[in-house]
Amino acid sequence: QKEVEQNSGPLSVPEGAIASLNCTYSDRGSQSFFWYRQYSGKSPELIMSIYSNGDKEDGRFTAQLNKASQYVSLLIRDSQPSDSATYLCAVFSGGYNKLIFGAGTRLAVHP
Amino acid sequence: DAGITQSPRYKITETGRQVTLMCHQTWSHSYMFWYRQDLGHGLRLIYYSAAADITDKGEVPDGYVVSRSKTENFPLTLESATRSQTSVYFCASSEVPGWGSGELFFGEGSRLTVL
Secondary structure: OOOEEEOOOOEEEEOOOOEEEEEEEOOOOOOEEEEEEEOOOOOOEEEEEEOOOEEEEEOOEEEEEEOOOOEEEEEEOOOOHHHOEEEEEEEEEOOOOEEEEOOOEEEEEEO | OOOEEEEOOEEEEOOOOOEEEEEEEOOOOOEEEEEEEEOOOEEEEEEEEEEOOEEEEOOOOOOEEEOOOOOOEOOEEEOOOOHHHOEEEEEEEEOOOOOOOOOOEEOOOEEEEEO
């Protein structure tokens, strides 16, 4: 079992729709969770962080965390073609004392 | 300008040769990291450093060597390159990993091809 798992996609959504990206993790002691966005040929950049169960909203982005079920998700409302990228879920593992990334989900938003 | 820079951005080498990828950051961040990114695997941690002269292995350290004599530099050396080390390498830095903002700042990446 991988420590952080994501569906590789591609996830294709029409412009204006809600994109839902999911991630599960194996280390139950993990405390910090992050979503990075990576455009093709570019480096990852942080877009959201979440530390407590529940929802955290930032503009069109909402991160959701459920520690009991060991999953974290990212919702993108009113998706735009400029949101087309690979989204990387990252989990800080206290046991390993490092940030572990999932393989990423490729999102394609079509006009 | 402040930031994190990697060099070279592109490198082609042959099997068995030694290659060094350079990473320099101007923020005086304590933590620095080297990741490799391959299709289907995402970002995998090679080595990291919590401070000058403190380094530790990540998930895939075999075949790599790092050093950190100065806070701002964190070079990654492939002592004898193999084809399986063909990848995109990202250097990153952070004041504190995974806590607080937990934000990693990534360099632009170094694309290495081993023939």
